Amino acid sequence: MRSGAARGHEGYFHEAAFYSSDEEFLALVAPFVLDGVAAGEPTLIACGTTNEKLLREALGDADGGITYVPADDQYSRPTSAIKRYREVFEDLAAGGARQIRVIGDVPHPGVGVPWDSWARYEAVVNEAFAEFPLWGLCPYDTRTTPAPVLADVTRTHPRVLTAAGDHRVNVRFEAPSAFLTGRPPPPPDALESNPPALVLLDPEPVDVRRAVRAATSRTTLTEDQSDDLVFAASEAVTNSLSHGRPPVRFRLWADRDHVVLTVTDQGPGPHDPTVGLLPTTKTATAGLGLWLTYQTCSYVTLARDDEGFTVRVVAGPPRVF
Incomplete structure (x- = not known):
């Protein structure tokens, strides 16, 4: 008892x-x-x-x-x-x-x-x-x-x-x-107050992986951190292309020890508001990729606003406003 x-x-x-x-x-x-x-x-x-x-x-x-x-x-x-x-x-x-x-x-x-x-x-x-x-x-x-x-x-x-x-x-x-x-969209990372270093529209995942790899090579991120961010970016873009609505916009910001990327599409995002936080083995939805991303990257947010549905992923120390 x-x-x-x-x-x-x-x-x-x-x-x-x-x-x-x-x-x-x-x-x-x-x-x-x-x-x-x-x-x-x-x-x-x-x-x-x-x-x-x-x-x-x-x-x-x-x-x-x-x-x-x-x-x-x-x-x-x-x-x-x-x-x-x-x-x-x-x-x-x-x-x-x-x-x-x-x-x-x-x-x-x-x-x-x-x-x-x-x-x-x-x-x-x-x-x-x-x-x-x-x-x-x-x-x-x-x-x-x-x-x-x-x-x-x-x-x-x-x-x-x-x-x-x-x-x-x-x-x-x-x-x-x-x-x-009912939550409002989370605030952006402070690095996003600058113009993005890269913007891609409706990109192929292979092009996103290549771009993220190049960006992280100029930072102090470890090889594991770089690999995790490349995976996260590829998953986010693939999910937007498969489950979202075009256009899909990929943006990236980087400084010496810190990389931020966002993927925005015009769809409503996942129906399940807990997606990514709970263990899953389902591969037919965005859940598994998000769950792995949440476990490996420094900071992950999901939000709907006037621009659409956005996945934000940060590698390295996130900047708190």
Whole structure:
């Protein structure tokens, strides 16, 4: 039987918490961990350096069932985070875990990371983890988290843990599909404020691959990064030519350590707003290529606006406005 506020709940008990001091963080999170230890429930902690240190000092010897996961590794990319978590949850559930507890510091612009794909992550995990007896607590520091991010967090978590310790149903929660389809287009990368270095109309994938390879050869990107971007560009153009509507416009920007490319067509884009974030083996749609792109490139966005449907892919460090 599951313990605590999630007792009797089926599937993912997804909860947000907001704090404005180290003391508030510990008051919210430490009891969550200690209760899990007392109940014999495996608990994963994927927090940044500061919060992990606070928890290690506060929890002391209470380490039974606690696994500390480096947050930079776990939250390198949204799809990778989903894939890794699912693998761990599957193993723990198969081993008989009645409930699994997770605490994670999800990246956002307050720590220098673009938010759009992580907002999509916070929405999608409500479905991606629904099969597991999971209780996830997502703490957000109001000292560093921008207001638009806090608003999205409220819309993507079915429950909120209050400073008083109450576990409340969140009346502002939106179903993942509604949240994802209602999002405004993400901001462009800062490099896009310059004219593109290359524009191709209705290009053949082979020409796009050649152009991207040439552009990355003049940067500090590694060979693997270059290969990943070439694949991503080819997949995006192929998908637009196969599933979108002409004309298809390919644009590329590059500087010393950073390449941005966009592919825009006049179609509506994928019908499934979760495409790319969830594992798939389907090869007849754009899903598999996008899923692989999300796992290998630094930053990926999908958006519909007055220009059409645009896939944006970044290799190297994305520039946050």
